[in-house]
Amino acid sequence: MVLDKVNSPRDLKTLSEEELLTLAQELRSEIIRVCGQNGGHLASSLGAVELIVALHRVFDSPKDRLLFDVGHQAYAHKILTGRKDVFHTIRQEGGISGFTKVSESPHDAITAGHASTSLANALGMAIARDALREDYQIVSVIGDGALTGGMALAALNVIGEQRRKLLIILNDNEMSISENVGALNRYFKEFQIKKWVQDTQKWGRDVLEHISPRLFNLVDRAKEAAKLMLHQENPFYAWGVRYVGPVDGHDLKGLIHLFQELKELDGPTILHVVTQKGKGYSVAEADPIYWHGPPGFNPEKPEKVSKGYSWSAAFGDAVTELAYQEPRLFVITPAMREGSGLVRYSQTHPTRYLDTGICEDVAATAAAGMALRGLKPVLAIYSTFMQRAYDQIIHDIAIENLDVIFAVDRAGIVGGDGATHNGVFDIAYLRTIPNVQIAAPKDALELRAMLKKALERGGPVAIRYPRDNVEKAPEGAWPEIEWGRWEVLKEGSTAYILSFGKTLRYALEAAGENPEIGVINARFIKPLDREMLERLALEGYKLVTAEDHQRMGGFGSAVLEALSELGLKPDIRVLGLPDRFFDHGSIARMHKEAGIDAEAILKALAEMGVVSKPPA
Numbered sequence: 001m002v003l004d005k006v007n008s009p010r011d012l013k014t015l016s017e018e019e020l021l022t023l024a025q026e027l028r029s030e031i032i033r034v035c036g037q038n039g040g041h042l043a044s045s046l047g048a049v050e051l052i053v054a055l056h057r058v059f060d061s062p063k064d065r066l067l068f069d070v071g072h073q074a075y076a077h078k079i080l081t082g083r084k085d086v087f088h089t090i091r092q093e094g095g096i097s098g099f100t101k102v103s104e105s106p107h108d109a110i111t112a113g114h115a116s117t118s119l120a121n122a123l124g125m126a127i128a129r130d131a132l133r134e135d136y137q138i139v140s141v142i143g144d145g146a147l148t149g150g151m152a153l154a155a156l157n158v159i160g161e162q163r164r165k166l167l168i169i170l171n172d173n174e175m176s177i178s179e180n181v182g183a184l185n186r187y188f189k190e191f192q193i194k195k196w197v198q199d200t201q202k203w204g205r206d207v208l209e210h211i212s213p214r215l216f217n218l219v220d221r222a223k224e225a226a227k228l229m230l231h232q233e234n235p236f237y238a239w240g241v242r243y244v245g246p247v248d249g250h251d252l253k254g255l256i257h258l259f260q261e262l263k264e265l266d267g268p269t270i271l272h273v274v275t276q277k278g279k280g281y282s283v284a285e286a287d288p289i290y291w292h293g294p295p296g297f298n299p300e301k302p303e304k305v306s307k308g309y310s311w312s313a314a315f316g317d318a319v320t321e322l323a324y325q326e327p328r329l330f331v332i333t334p335a336m337r338e339g340s341g342l343v344r345y346s347q348t349h350p351t352r353y354l355d356t357g358i359c360e361d362v363a364a365t366a367a368a369g370m371a372l373r374g375l376k377p378v379l380a381i382y383s384t385f386m387q388r389a390y391d392q393i394i395h396d397i398a399i400e401n402l403d404v405i406f407a408v409d410r411a412g413i414v415g416g417d418g419a420t421h422n423g424v425f426d427i428a429y430l431r432t433i434p435n436v437q438i439a440a441p442k443d444a445l446e447l448r449a450m451l452k453k454a455l456e457r458g459g460p461v462a463i464r465y466p467r468d469n470v471e472k473a474p475e476g477a478w479p480e481i482e483w484g485r486w487e488v489l490k491e492g493s494t495a496y497i498l499s500f501g502k503t504l505r506y507a508l509e510a511a512g513e514n515p516e517i518g519v520i521n522a523r524f525i526k527p528l529d530r531e532m533l534e535r536l537a538l539e540g541y542k543l544v545t546a547e548d549h550q551r552m553g554g555f556g557s558a559v560l561e562a563l564s565e566l567g568l569k570p571d572i573r574v575l576g577l578p579d580r581f582f583d584h585g586s587i588a589r590m591h592k593e594a595g596i597d598a599e600a601i602l603k604a605l606a607e608m609g610v611v612s613k614p615p616a
């Protein structure tokens, strides 16, 4: 295998062009093999193989800095940069990250996971390089989906103004996780720009075959021609960034020649490459949505598997039904249609659905605009990605107490995607905002009740639920719920465990049949059920709170604050995630390590003398 000869990017410099082509195929096979075992970002990584081989052939990582936006497409980069022997551990307990990660390798220029960060990083690195009078290349690979993010577009504006030397490679496969959206995406499609690539591909190859110093003049002239053809509407022209392309992102030889030319240029350049998501694996080419991030599969006989009925599906079913009852309801997703369970909703209510692309900030403020003008927006958003809309929630929604519902998915530790994707800060960052209310349903029925009640009550309401499966609620079920009221799931004579979401099961497991231990479904995090809390404290119950969220600023903090305001000091233990990040791995194992599972709850109860000390 050619790959046997590659232990670092330096080893690519001596390979023949034929060996490089073979290497690309071997990388593809390895990516498919390991994703078959572990699951992972298969289609994106398959589409970026030639790009990454050409980059490491021409540039000198780690001296040259290669950035990968989102970092999910960088599996070939990981294999080529000294991690081929551990690549099989990707996204696994104790294994390498599924995204680029600075602490994992000197070849990983940025820690990624959230989209649209690479251009601002590249800008900062270029300024640092020039300020320190250092000399190295900075290359950022950004997908067409990530380019829909405001951070990326705003960074382009500064890059064009700074005019520092850096190369941006727009990896355009017309896909985000779903089909990509936005005017830029339409522009590239509508101008038949892809067709032009095919038509000129032969011409391009001839020119590249006869590589000469004139090559770039030719491309330059072609670009000028393109610019004229497009009446200088090339958006990057306005941003002050030199645009080259589009070129075939799978033409390894062409890419190598082009990179050799482009690396000599001063100032910022964007090279537009056209790739196919899932390239080289027919099922992934045919359905890059499912194969964007599949669970494990048999590479020889790949089949789609159902991951069970999820909270996301429960939300999608509920909001699809609710839309018939509330004609003003309008659902927004920032590029997470599948992940948020909205495929059926988007097909059933296409005129009351918006995919903004990867821009949570725009999605939140668009919801504000809708609410100001009479709609009832529901923003379906992952807890971790909602971090991108923090100011918009305060400034555009909460101050005016607008009717916006946040359906907050992936609340809690998420597993394979690791620290960049854990939804463990939303209670802390939301509950400090006046007017915002926070609820956490225990099942699909309660989710329905909360959605309906939130619509009726108005104001900004966040309903948070975990990455997990849940029992399907009957169609048409719309139970009532008393807003702000907790629910006693099990009576106790001595102590109560207050919990919600994923840790509610740990609370019930810890209480078991023990008559001394009660369990409360603390399903309202803001407002707390202060009446019940006061009663429990006044009646001398010992309390344990448990949550799949940072302990600092979470539900337990809210309970302590309320007890302080009430002047009550019950014996209480607050269990939550410690002040550190949790990488990828088994959720159950991380819950155990974090001290929020049943064993931890029983340990706390033992410290309070409620149960006998658990065996050491």
Ligand SMILES: CC(=O)c1sc(CCOP(=O)(O)OP(=O)(O)O)c(C)[n+]1Cc1cnc(C)nc1N
Residues within 6 Å of the ligand: 041, 044, 047, 070, 072, 073, 113, 114, 115, 142, 143, 144, 145, 146, 147, 171, 173, 175, 176, 177, 277, 334, 335, 336, 358, 385, 388
């Ligand atoms: C992994 C992950 O969380 C991905 S990958 C991805 C699509 C990226 O499309 P792009 O065109 O940039 O790349 P491609 O897959 O090669 O086509 C999204 C929306 N997400 C979720 C997401 C949502 N919102 C933010 C801020 N960051 C991320 N990462």
Ligand SMILES: [Mg+2]
Residues within 6 Å of the ligand: 143, 144, 145, 146, 171, 172, 173, 174, 175, 176, 180
């Ligand atoms: Mg894409």
